[in-house]
Amino acid sequence: MVPEMTDYLKRAGRFFLILGSVPPLIGFIAAWFAGLGFILVLFGFPAAALILIVGSIVFAVRGIRLARAMDGGWRDKLLVGFATPIMLAITVAIALPLLRTGSYIGTWTRLFVNLAHYERIIAAAQRERGNGSYSEFRDDHGVTYIVDYGPPVRVAFNPEGMLDNWSGIIYDPSHQVELAKGFDPVSGKFYAPERVTKIFGGDLVACRRLYGDYYDCSFT
Numbered sequence: 001m002v003p004e005m006t007d008y009l010k011r012a013g014r015f016f017l018i019l020g021s022v023p024p025l026i027g028f029i030a031a032w033f034a035g036l037g038f039i040l041v042l043f044g045f046p047a048a049a050l051i052l053i054v055g056s057i058v059f060a061v062r063g064i065r066l067a068r069a070m071d072g073g074w075r076d077k078l079l080v081g082f083a084t085p086i087m088l089a090i091t092v093a094i095a096l097p098l099l100r101t102g103s104y105i106g107t108w109t110r111l112f113v114n115l116a117h118y119e120r121i122i123a124a125a126q127r128e129r130g131n132g133s134y135s136e137f138r139d140d141h142g143v144t145y146i147v148d149y150g151p152p153v154r155v156a157f158n159p160e161g162m163l164d165n166w167s168g169i170i171y172d173p174s175h176q177v178e179l180a181k182g183f184d185p186v187s188g189k190f191y192a193p194e195r196v197t198k199i200f201g202g203d204l205v206a207c208r209r210l211y212g213d214y215y216d217c218s219f220t
Helices: 002-018 022-032 034-069 076-095 096-128
Strands: 138-140 144-146 156-161 164-171 205-209 212-220
Touching: 002 022, 002 034, 002 144, 022 034, 022 096, 034 076, 076 096, 096 138, 096 144, 096 156, 096 205, 096 212, 144 205, 164 205
Parallel strands: none
Antiparallel strands: 138 144, 144 156, 156 164, 164 212, 205 212
């Protein structure tokens, strides 16, 4: 492998690796700071996409020129010529899965950092006799939460979002929220029964398990 080829592949690989790290980083930040995450999605993604497009064009042109100028065999020429399109395709294909992975890791770490605090809130909620099906938003030393008195008692921690679209860490000892797996696009109905989708007074869309009785859930 000629030095020019090695240098080109290293530079291109570094470029796409940096751009590929943007989605999981935004997902992680959004799990901790929803407002900042929204701003990063609104402005960061378009900026990253623009940089990705321009950079891909630049590297593609360099790759083609280098392939034409090389004295190596046809395999090396193909590798240099198609390296950028291949890395671009991989970066785009894994962007959404990486965003979800970053969000999951961020939510998971947020749960464990606050686990003892959450469990104190849960214990207090279980001692209450709630008026109505669920409480108003509450704050306990920086942790916002809502109680659904059930039974069983469920608690949504750090509910954040816009209007009826929000997400949060849900404590559900019944594990019924695992039934929430989106909705059927044909019938337009949720897969989960109404007793599950209507907890906390909203429409529960989907949940993924974090640890024990805790889930990462989204509502609409």
